[in-house]
Amino acid sequence: MSETTTSTKHVSFLEYQGKYKGILGWILSTDHKRVGLLYLYTMLVFFSLAAILGLLMKLQLIAPGYTIMGPQTYNAMFTVHGIIMIFIIVVPGLPAVFGNFFLPIMIGAKDVAFPKLNLASWWIYIIGILVVLSSQFIGGWPDTGWTFYAPYSFRTPANVLPALFGAFILGFSSILTGINFVVTIHRMRAPGMTWFKMPLFPWTLYATAWIQILATPVIGITLLLTVMERVLGVGIFDPALGGDPILYQHLFWIYSHPAVYIMILPGMGAISEILPVFSRKRIYGYKAIVLSSLAIAFVGYFVWGHHMFTSGMSGRALYAFSFLTFIVAIPSAIKVFNWVSTMYKGSLNLQTPFYWATSFIFVFMIGGLTGLVLGSLATNVHVHDTHFVVAHFHFIVFGGTGYAFMAALHYWFPKMFGRMYDATWANTGWVVFFAGFLTLYLPMFALGLQGMPRRYYDYLPEFHGGNIISSLGAILMIAGALIIIVNLVRSSRHGVKVSDKNPWGGKTLEWETDTPPTLENWDEIPTVSESPYEYK
Amino acid sequence: MSQEKHHIVSYTTHGIVLAVLLLLTAASVAVTRLEMGPLNTLVAMLIAGAKAAVVLIWFMHLKFDNKLYTIFTVLVLVIFLLVMYVTFFDYSYR
Numbered sequence: 001m002s003e004t005t006t007s008t009k010h011v012s013f014l015e016y017q018g019k020y021k022g023i024l025g026w027i028l029s030t031d032h033k034r035v036g037l038l039y040l041y042t043m044l045v046f047f048s049l050a051a052i053l054g055l056l057m058k059l060q061l062i063a064p065g066y067t068i069m070g071p072q073t074y075n076a077m078f079t080v081h082g083i084i085m086i087f088i089i090v091v092p093g094l095p096a097v098f099g100n101f102f103l104p105i106m107i108g109a110k111d112v113a114f115p116k117l118n119l120a121s122w123w124i125y126i127i128g129i130l131v132v133l134s135s136q137f138i139g140g141w142p143d144t145g146w147t148f149y150a151p152y153s154f155r156t157p158a159n160v161l162p163a164l165f166g167a168f169i170l171g172f173s174s175i176l177t178g179i180n181f182v183v184t185i186h187r188m189r190a191p192g193m194t195w196f197k198m199p200l201f202p203w204t205l206y207a208t209a210w211i212q213i214l215a216t217p218v219i220g221i222t223l224l225l226t227v228m229e230r231v232l233g234v235g236i237f238d239p240a241l242g243g244d245p246i247l248y249q250h251l252f253w254i255y256s257h258p259a260v261y262i263m264i265l266p267g268m269g270a271i272s273e274i275l276p277v278f279s280r281k282r283i284y285g286y287k288a289i290v291l292s293s294l295a296i297a298f299v300g301y302f303v304w305g306h307h308m309f310t311s312g313m314s315g316r317a318l319y320a321f322s323f324l325t326f327i328v329a330i331p332s333a334i335k336v337f338n339w340v341s342t343m344y345k346g347s348l349n350l351q352t353p354f355y356w357a358t359s360f361i362f363v364f365m366i367g368g369l370t371g372l373v374l375g376s377l378a379t380n381v382h383v384h385d386t387h388f389v390v391a392h393f394h395f396i397v398f399g400g401t402g403y404a405f406m407a408a409l410h411y412w413f414p415k416m417f418g419r420m421y422d423a424t425w426a427n428t429g430w431v432v433f434f435a436g437f438l439t440l441y442l443p444m445f446a447l448g449l450q451g452m453p454r455r456y457y458d459y460l461p462e463f464h465g466g467n468i469i470s471s472l473g474a475i476l477m478i479a480g481a482l483i484i485i486v487n488l489v490r491s492s493r494h495g496v497k498v499s500d501k502n503p504w505g506g507k508t509l510e511w512e513t514d515t516p517p518t519l520e521n522w523d524e525i526p527t528v529s530e531s532p533y534e535y536k
Numbered sequence: 537m538s539q540e541k542h543h544i545v546s547y548t549t550h551g552i553v554l555a556v557l558l559l560l561t562a563a564s565v566a567v568t569r570l571e572m573g574p575l576n577t578l579v580a581m582l583i584a585g586a587k588a589a590v591v592l593i594w595f596m597h598l599k600f601d602n603k604l605y606t607i608f609t610v611l612v613l614v615i616f617l618l619v620m621y622v623t624f625f626d627y628s629y630r
Contacts, residue, residue, distance in 0.1 A: 214612060250623050301615055302622055314629035320622070 010518040012418060030115035031519060036101030038122050043089050050084035051478060053077050058474035061467045064459055074457035075143035082146030083163055087170045088129055090401045091259055094266035095177060098408050099205045101416060103181060105510040106199050108190025110520040113183040117176055125173040132166030135159045145455060150237035150248035154230035161227060168223045171216045178212030181205050192528035199508045199532040203290050204269030207297040211258045219255035246311050253304035261300040263397055265293055267404025268335055271357050274411050275339050276533045277506045278354035279346025283533045285338040292331035299328045309380045318377055325375035332368055336361060352426040356407030359434050363403060367395030388448025391441045414503050418516040419495035425487040433480025439473025508532050543600035553594045560587045
């Protein structure tokens, strides 16, 4: 792809000794790669915590009635599980880890545009996490669900304020990362890298960054208004004071639906990187994928109302939101067609990243198609607030973002750590995880259609069978996750060393740097002369 | 990748912009005395929007910068207005 490559032996960013040593060399480093890994390690810790909470909830639901916890604990469990998974894991997700690590390298830059701001974003992220978790020690965990719906969020005796304020702080981290990426992409692309010669992962980061910048302030203001409502009783959302609780839902979802695209778009970008490499074939419809990313980012702003079909909105607004929801399915489907067409007649290389990428398409399609059931007014009324929604949501957010994250991690792992993971254990982990995932979430579609509501610690006896299967699936999936995590953590220290710059045969710029990359990635900024994915 | 030229706005222009902003501020106070029903909010928003536009164009140098910035600013404004429109679309038909 480029005319310049580096070949001399350099000190990798992992071994580089700067002004500070030890852990300070990490938490005070402005190197984009170290910042990316800081996010990765933080997310690993909190993902483990939230996954344990999820497992405990499924164990509670393995039988009707009190199994291991009562209703108040269950309410706190799903609230904290949701807050951690959404605000701490999947919203920062791929941009914070792989965006930070690979965006500058993939566009031929030495770092992001504002390295200090980048490190500040991570620190703000940590402060936000600490504020969210402080609720446990000053009044107990909140019980509102991660959506903090009015008027319950300012009436509940549980301590909601730290969670609200923590989510507000986390939003700042997201905005600053977005600003950094937009400026980096505009100003720091390598010579010759025109917009349509830029790889697809940076393209999706770009679309995502704009959503982060424009939509996140809305949730920030909304959460602050809720804090004011709870502390001062200003009467914006509280119907008892003349406020409108549906306005809260509008404001909350004006951010939180685009946030789904913050989560999924970079995942789509990572999949678009992986499939051409493991199909040994040029990506099918490069420009269609770029434009569909921008279309998703744009249309995604106007579909939030489908979360509110039963809230009491006007009939005309319902029609409008339903129509727009169907429209946003089109660019998503374009991407799926392009990915499948990329694999068609390709020389498929069946490695772990490829398994994750193809299973991403499978689960994302199930999530997407069940989304149409929820986008349609008539069917939404029947399945609203049932386990059908929970299943759909997890197929999209966990199945989409989670699988793409795992695909990206297995794809870029040798470049990040200079070591290769054990492929047998990686594939075993994928099989167990995939089987567990389907066993956990597929029965929840059936449970939802049968009428089992979400967010209850108890249920009627007729839902018992589906819940047993689902809970067993949760155990299986956690076992798969453990295999994967142990394999990757162990391999990052003891895996076989990779000296090859390009172990997968990729065509994008990150495969032309040293493995692992040096502090500033390049001795000389490369000059780009070809489009990415030029497999001959 | 692009390089902009520095542009220094004259004191006269700054003075005119300041005068316009003060006039618009006076106007936004004055219209509160008029009874226009729901249009009161619209008029207040229009005056505030005009003030923001003046600040963006001259004080924040949008007029003299790369046109890309103008395009993005307008695009962001369009998205904001559409979000507002869609929200109030619900309220107007309840």
